[in-house]
Amino acid sequence: xxxxxxxxxxxxxxxxxxxxxxxxxxxxxxxxxxxxxxxxxxxxxxxxxxxxxxxxxxxxxxxxxxxxxxxxxxxxxxxxxxxxxxxxxxxxxxxxxxxxxxxxxxxxxxxxxxxxxxxxxxxxxxxxxxxxxxxxxxxxxxxxxxxxxxxxxxxxxxxxxxxxxxxxxxxxxxxxxxxxxxxxxxxxxxxxxxxxxxxxxxxxxxxxxxxxxxxxxxxxxxxxxxxxx
Amino acid sequence: xxxxxxxxxxxxxxxxxxxxxxxxxxxxxxxxxxxxxxxxxxxxxxxxxxxxxxxxxxxxxxxxxxxxxxxxxxxxxxxxxxxxxxxxxxxxxxxxxxxxxxxxxxxxxxxxxxxxxxxxxxxxxxxxxxxxxxxxxxxxxxxxxxxxxxxxxxxxxxxxxxxxxxxxxxxxxxxxxxxxxxxxxxxxxxxxxxxxxxxxxxxxxxxxxxxxxxxxxxxxxxxxxxxxx
DNA sequence: CCAAAAGTGTTTCACGTACACCCATGC
DNA sequence: GCATGGGTGTACGTGAAACACTTTTGG
Numbered sequence: 001x002x003x004x005x006x007x008x009x010x011x012x013x014x015x016x017x018x019x020x021x022x023x024x025x026x027x028x029x030x031x032x033x034x035x036x037x038x039x040x041x042x043x044x045x046x047x048x049x050x051x052x053x054x055x056x057x058x059x060x061x062x063x064x065x066x067x068x069x070x071x072x073x074x075x076x077x078x079x080x081x082x083x084x085x086x087x088x089x090x091x092x093x094x095x096x097x098x099x100x101x102x103x104x105x106x107x108x109x110x111x112x113x114x115x116x117x118x119x120x121x122x123x124x125x126x127x128x129x130x131x132x133x134x135x136x137x138x139x140x141x142x143x144x145x146x147x148x149x150x151x152x153x154x155x156x157x158x159x160x161x162x163x164x165x166x167x168x169x170x171x172x173x174x175x176x177x178x179x180x181x182x183x184x185x186x187x188x189x190x191x192x193x194x195x196x197x198x199x200x201x202x203x204x205x206x207x208x209x210x211x212x213x214x215x216x217x218x219x220x221x222x223x224x225x226x227x228x229x
Numbered sequence: 230x231x232x233x234x235x236x237x238x239x240x241x242x243x244x245x246x247x248x249x250x251x252x253x254x255x256x257x258x259x260x261x262x263x264x265x266x267x268x269x270x271x272x273x274x275x276x277x278x279x280x281x282x283x284x285x286x287x288x289x290x291x292x293x294x295x296x297x298x299x300x301x302x303x304x305x306x307x308x309x310x311x312x313x314x315x316x317x318x319x320x321x322x323x324x325x326x327x328x329x330x331x332x333x334x335x336x337x338x339x340x341x342x343x344x345x346x347x348x349x350x351x352x353x354x355x356x357x358x359x360x361x362x363x364x365x366x367x368x369x370x371x372x373x374x375x376x377x378x379x380x381x382x383x384x385x386x387x388x389x390x391x392x393x394x395x396x397x398x399x400x401x402x403x404x405x406x407x408x409x410x411x412x413x414x415x416x417x418x419x420x421x422x423x424x425x426x427x428x429x430x431x432x433x434x435x436x437x438x439x440x441x442x443x444x445x446x447x448x449x450x451x452x453x454x455x456x457x458x
Numbered sequence: 459c460c461a462a463a464a465g466t467g468t469t470t471c472a473c474g475t476a477c478a479c480c481c482a483t484g485c
Numbered sequence: 486g487c488a489t490g491g492g493t494g495t496a497c498g499t500g501a502a503a504c505a506c507t508t509t510t511g512g
Contacts, residue, residue, distance in 0.1 A: 004240035004320055007277045011233035012241060012321060048236045051319045055310035079308045079323050081284035090280045091233060092241060094308050094321075163490080180493070181475065204489040205482040392463080409466070410502065433462040434509040 010081070010090040014059045015046030015131065017077070017095065017138035018069060020102030021155040024120050025171045027102060028135065030127065031066055032115040037087050038128035044135070045116070046093065059096040067116050072154035073099040075145075077138055085130045097138040099154040146172050150191065150227050153212040161199055161207035162186065169229055185229070191217050239310070239319040243288045244275030244360065246306070246324065246367035247298060249331030250384040253349050254400045256331060257364065259356065260295055261344040266316050267357035273364070274345070275322065288325040296345050301383035302328040304374075306367055314359045326367040328383040375401050379420065379456050382441040390428055390436035391415065398458055414458065420446050 018029035030042040045066040049058040056074065063071060074096055081092040102118070119125065121139065126132075146152050152168050153160075166182050186192060193213050198206040217227070247258035259271040274295040278287040285303065292300060303325055310321040331347070348354065350368065355361075375381050381397050382389075395411050415421060422442050427435040446456070 004242075004277065004315075004318060007240065008280055009238045010241050010278060010280060011236065012239050013233075048233065049239060049310070049321070051237055051239060052312060054312055055308060055321065076307060078305060079284060081278070081323070083281060083283055086233075089233060092278070092284065092323075094310070161491090178475070178477085179491090180477085183492080184494095185474090199491095202490080203484050205484085205491050207491060390464090407502070407504085408464090409504085412465080413467095414501090428464095431463080432511050434464050434511085436464060 010092045012049045013046055013091055013093040014049055014055060014062060015044040015093050015095050016059055016063055017044060017097040017135055018100060020100045021168055022102050026121045027118040028121060028124060029067055029116060029118055033128060041128045042125045043128040044131045055094050069100045071098050072101055073151050077141055080130055095134045101157055103157050143172055147229050150217060159195055159197055159209040159211050161209055163207055239321045241278045242275055242320055242322040243278055243291060244273040244322050244324050245288055245292055246273060246326040246364055247329060249329045250397060251331045255350045256347040257353060258296055258345060258347055262357060263343060270357045271354045272357040273360045284323050298329045300327050301330055302380050306370055309359055324363045330386060332386050372401055376458050379446060388424055388426055388438040388440050390438055392436055
């Protein structure tokens with residue numbers, strides 16, 4: 001490893017897969033490109049990494065600039081570096097995925113002029129570059145993460161019903177779960193605290209709302225506790 | 230996302246954590262730097278990504294140039310991009326980890342002039358840059374991977390005893406396992422085939438040697454089989 | 459014959475899974 | 486009063502964990 005300045009360099013970008021949850025299920029946020037290549041096509045929000053910012057910071061900045069969503073959870077996913085993934089020239093991209101509380105946002109949130117839109121997983125349009133591959137990888141990672149870490153709560157409002165929680169797991173894991181077993185398991189971890197609030201605006205018995213006790217989770221983790229659904 | 234050539238770019242490198250297993254346990258391969266910064270200190274093998282090679286290709290090339298080891302398994306780990314991780318200038322590195330069959334190599338393998346040396350996990354010297362952090366991340370990832378995928382066989386010779394396999398798991402996972410339960414579980418997966426060879430050169434009853442049936446594993450995976458130790 | 463590791467079964471307990479009914483509420 | 490989902494307990498089976506002794510071989 002000699003002097004770095006002697007080598008021609010790939011361009012370096014970050015791209016983000018933003019997941020949100022609403023009544024229709026799990027959604028991804030895409031933006032419409034306004035410049036070539038792939039002008040007019042949908043793509044993941046992202047952009048170039050600046051010299052004075054870390055990769056995480058670049059991801060957060062791009063998300064804030066392009067979508068204005070408030071990020072609950074952000075994790076680096078994988079770095080994609082196929083030689084021809086950008087037709088212009090060599091571009092390596094560090095992909096991230098993010099979770100947001102979709103319920104608290106306007107359905108389409110975009111701070112700058114670009115169109116941003118939520119698409120249900122499984123009904124995404126054709127996307128630019130190798131972004132399809134990134135989307136797939138992100139979803140796979142989310143599935144694994146959700147089972148092993150309590151990140152699901154970052155997709156839900158601060159207070160939620162057990163039904164909401166169960167539906168989240170069902171949608172992301174792609175299979176049905178038994179109501180009684182699910183409640184037994186989740187409540188058995190002793191990480192949810194009952195609030196005295198209840199669901200409102202439903203045409204049936206209102207469900208009790210719970211909140212996730214982050215502090216308690218962190219304490220348990222130090223004692224070797226392992227979250228798993 | 231406008232024209233990439235308008236932005237100043239970070240330098241981009243790959244660094245590899247190479248794991249091998251011998252009688253002393255799990256080892257990591259480090260090389261001694263011969264140029265500043267950190268000249269004389271130990272570091273992970275790695276180097277700059279060229280414009281005409283993918284990230285994986287760059288990792289393989291660097292490993293071959295700097296260490297000459299034959300790679301059994303290679304996986305991208307994480308991309309490290311703190312602003313000041315290289316004192317010279319902004320350098321982002323894509324870290325990989327690799328598994329090699331150490332028994333079949335000379336204890337120190339280096340094809341070019343640089344010193345390369347194996348160090349036991351837990352007795353590594355001070356390393357340059359943020360390589361300590363990368364090492365830690367690699368070990369953590371290896372632990373998880375080993376439990377969920379049959380990558381352990383990439384650290385063992387093609388024919389191995391159950392004891393060797395068990396010791397591998399004990400060393401990497403950092404805890405003792407019950408011999409009978411271990412054998413029951415492993416043999417129960419029906420992925421090891423008995424060979425008619427036995428251990429040699431031991432001062433006690435010689436153990437039977439097994440080999441891992443990759444084909445069968447792949448077939449089972451398609452049917453939803455899930456490896457777990 | 460002694461040291462050292464190979465090889466082998468059973469019992470116990472925890473946890474996952476399957477499964478059905480009454481209750482509260484809004485309309 | 487009816488439709489809709491909220492909320493609850495039990496029985497069964499599978500799989501993990503604990504546990505000790507006999508066999509083989511080399512020196």
